[in-house]
Amino acid sequence: MLRNNLTILLLTTPQSYRVDPFLVAAKKLGIKVVQGINLPEALAEQWGVQLQLDFSQPETAVAHIIQFARKRPLAAIIPVDDAGAVLAAQASQVLGLRHNNVAAAEAARDKFQMRQMLADASVNSPKFKRFSLTASHSDVVQQVLAEIGFPCVAKPLHLNGSRGVMRANDAAELMAVVSRLGAMLPSDAEFLVESYLPGVEVALEGVLENGRLHPLAIFDKPDPLEGPFFEETIYVTPSRLPEDVQQQIVETAAAGAAALGLQLGSVHAELRVNEAGAWIVEVNGRSIGGLCSQTLRFDMGLSLEELILRQATGLPVSHLQREQQASGVMMIPIPHGGILRGVSGVDEARTVPGIDEVTITAPLNNRLVPLPEGESYLGFIFASGSSPDSVENALRQAHAQLVFQIDEEIPLVSIH
Structure with missing residues (x-):
């Protein structure tokens, strides 16, 4: 149990999947959490939001955070998603809290700045x-x-x-x-x-302590990501790549984080691996997105969110290791656009050996927009098992049980 007088500000958006896991982790650790939500003021009043912020107006948002912190001192500011990363760095700098350099946070949010800094540091990138x-x-x-x-x-x-x-x-x-x-x-x-970078794609999850990267997991992405679009589906850990290749991945991700100037907190990196080595697709100063953090558990059964909160309060986390059991997630892709009318096969999918949970997040009777224009999934399937192969097979079998009824949208006809 940590000191219950600590307050941590979570910067988030209304669409985020990540808030609830952080709230559960904070309650377990005895940490008080306040949400700073990117919402219009009128909506914030309706929802009873503790701290309403406009991420697109950083100066005003920082001023609001400072005003809040005068009444309720903050131990740390954590961006739950990409959207709050720069604001977290800016507000932390003013308040004297541990933080990433603002320029580093900005570079991780701007793909052109990121590419420039990676190239200047001679890190493998396209x-x-x-x-x-x-x-x-x-x-x-x-x-x-x-x-x-x-x-x-x-x-x-x-x-x-x-x-x-x-x-x-x-x-x-x-x-x-x-x-x-x-x-x-x-x-x-x-x-x-x-x-275009050929090769297999992987994701690395890690934490930075004083600029040193401590890898937490490497995820294989077994579905080929060759285009024309790049929709991610399956993540499985531990990686099945050879140890020397995994070491290349860790070293390249660490070099990428250093090139951007990231020093503290979560790192999520996407890389391609081919005969020429590991190459950075992107590196971000945040943790894994969506509900995917549910695939990770650490010593003493700690969740990824607990680990992040522990680090934010100054506790060491680099010694924590991921549980040895293989695990994975499928982000259920949207097969085509339209209106989601029904979902069947969820109970059957849950009975597939190795499946831990099937969560449908897309609401019924709402419009579905697939990539590249869309930004969401139908839901998530979680699995665990004795090996990465068994986890991948379970995810595919469970997905095959699901049937989504998606009606074609009928265009509106104007009457003159």
């Missing part, structure tokens, strides 16, 4: 170039041909969760991709084009 949607498609194609080549990957600078990330194999596909980005983003928005 060739890249930034463009504006105001540029002509032909100019984009010519510059990509001259400096990057095909295949390439285009992506928005600030969206996450693979949203807007698309592969182009030739000039015609690239022009189509840029048009699609233009429909998703503001007309003057910037985007990145990178050389």
Whole structure:
């Protein structure tokens, strides 16, 4: 039990899956938690939010946090998702709390800054170039041909969760991709084009203590992520890659975090591995997204959220090890757009040996938008077992039991 006079501010959004696990962890540890939620003021009053913040207005949001901290001193500020990472660093700096450098937090949120800093530090990463949607498609194609080549990957600078990330194999596909980005983003928005990295993709979860990366888990992503879009589905840990390859992954992720200047707290990195080594897709100063943290348990049965809160209160966590049992999660993909009318097979999926839980998060009678425009999943399937192979097989068998009724949207017809 930790000291119950500690208060930690969680910065989050209304859409976050992560708040409840943090609240459960805080209660277990005896830590008081306050939520700073990115909400309009009118909605915050209706919802009874303790601290309403506008993440898009950082100066005002920092002022509100400081005002709150005068009445209720804070031990730490933790961003639950990407959206609050920069604000957490800014407010922590003003309040004198342990924090990541603001520039490092900004770089982890801006894919162009990230690529620049990785390149400057000679960390394995693809060739890249930034463009504006105001540029002509032909100019984009010519510059990509001259400096990057095909295949390439285009992506928005600030969206996450693979949203807007698309592969182009030739000039015609690239022009189509840029048009699609233009429909998703503001007309003057910037985007990145990178050389496509072949190989298998993995994710690394870790924590930083004084700039030193302590890996917590490496997740295999057994489904090929080759495009045209890059929807993540299955994560399985421990990794089945050879030990020397796993060491390359850890070293490259550590180098990526150092290149950005990250020093403290959670790190979630995505990497590609091929015959030339491990390559950074991206590295972020936050923990794993969605409900995926449920796949991780540490010494004494600690959850990932408990580990994060313990570190935030100044307790050492680098000695904690992940439980040895294999585990995994499937983020249930949206097969096509439409209106979700029904879900069947959930009970059957739960009876598959090795399945721990099946959680459907998409609400009925709501519109589904798949990648690259969408940013959510139908739900999550969790499994554990004696080996990564058994976990992967259980996830696939459970998914095969699920049937989603998705009706085609009927366009509205205006009557004159």
